[in-house]
Amino acid sequence: MDAVSTLSDWAGGTLVVQDSCEVVETELLVADSFLLSGGRVLALPLHRSRFVESAREQGWRDRADLDRFWEAAIASLPRDGDWFPRLELVRQRDALRLRARLRPAPELHREVVVATAADDPRRTPHLKGPDIDRLSVLRQRAQRKGAQEAVILDEGFVSDGATTALLWWRGETLFAPPLSLARVDSVAARTVRGIAAALGVVVDEEEASPAQLDGVVLWAVNALHGIRAVTRWVDGPRLAQDPARTDAWRARFTTLARPLPASPTPER
Known part of the structure; x- marks a missing residue:
């Protein structure tokens, strides 16, 4: 089976997978992505720090909620296969939203x-x-x-x-x-x-x-x-x-x- 992309919103302290058919205009404020291969990732703490600092700069004030979102998003990731997940802060309908996007990894080049x-x-x-x-x-x-x-x-x-x-x-x-x-x-x-x-x-x-x-x-x-x-x-x-x-x-x-x-x- 081919790997499938998914998009999840952080709502009420949990990740909710969104309907891929729904199109809602959003403004991307922060994005942090990394290669995930066989359940392994490089420098994840550095990605976390950069994401949290950037999200706070862009207006998300609740640091504890950012931490909960990050931990839930990481826990949801697959432990096999090759992926290129992206964690996001967006502005949607004048409100800030946290999202986790799971994407198959593209072809890698040297x-x-x-x-x-x-x-x-x-x-x-x-x-x-x-x-x-x-x-x-x-x-x-x-x-x-x-x-x-x-x-x-x-x-x-x-x-x-x-x-x-x-x-x-x-x-x-x-x-x-x-x-x-x-x-x-x-x-x-x-x-x-x-x-x-x-x-x-x-x-x-x-x-x-x-x-x-x-x-x-x-x-x-x-x-x-x-x-x-x-x-x-x-x-x-x-x-x-x-x-x-x-x-x-x-x-x-x-x-x-x-x-x-x-x-x-x-x-x-």
């Missing part, structure tokens, strides 16, 4: 081609969720150029990808855009930086234009694909490749996935 976005349509670039539709448009434009991902610039400096964080290597030093640039605080990028700390690898921040990345090894990282090597930048800088390092770090990244908390035992 490489990606990027192109520079012509503009930056984001309105809240530090939050994950509100700009998803606008970022999807950037990706579609990049796809028309033969790429799969768009690189967003902030005052001419590389700040973020439409769906990924960007990291690059200069020799033995790993670089990231500074948080002073407009970008999401990526859980995947934080995980990679954690690997660097464990290995004693120097990590630094750098404001860099696309041209200044000529000759670097560039990675695009996110919660779905993990670490992907950027093999080409359409009409952009020439990029180097380091398959041995990329494969080794991808393997370390994958091994950090941990089992979901045990589901509560149903009452008899």
Whole structure:
């Protein structure tokens, strides 16, 4: 049987599966997603912290209720198969609502081609969720150029990808855009930086234009694909490749996935 997507609303302290035929206009305020494979997920506490902090910033004041929602949503997830669940805060009919969306995981890739976005349509670039539709448009434009991902610039400096964080290597030093640039605080990028700390690898921040990345090894990282090597930048800088390092770090990244908390035992 094919995996089926479901959408559940948080109502009265419980998750209620919604009728897939019902169409209600909503505004997405927060979204946090992660790869769930065989009941294992990477950096779930970091996803939880980011979701809770973002939801509170967007107006959900009851921290205890956020915690109950998160725990119920995680408990409802399947422990087998490959999934890409997304937890959401939306505005619906002038009211805030928490939702859990279960989706089959799409095909995963180890490489990606990027192109520079012509503009930056984001309105809240530090939050994950509100700009998803606008970022999807950037990706579609990049796809028309033969790429799969768009690189967003902030005052001419590389700040973020439409769906990924960007990291690059200069020799033995790993670089990231500074948080002073407009970008999401990526859980995947934080995980990679954690690997660097464990290995004693120097990590630094750098404001860099696309041209200044000529000759670097560039990675695009996110919660779905993990670490992907950027093999080409359409009409952009020439990029180097380091398959041995990329494969080794991808393997370390994958091994950090941990089992979901045990589901509560149903009452008899």
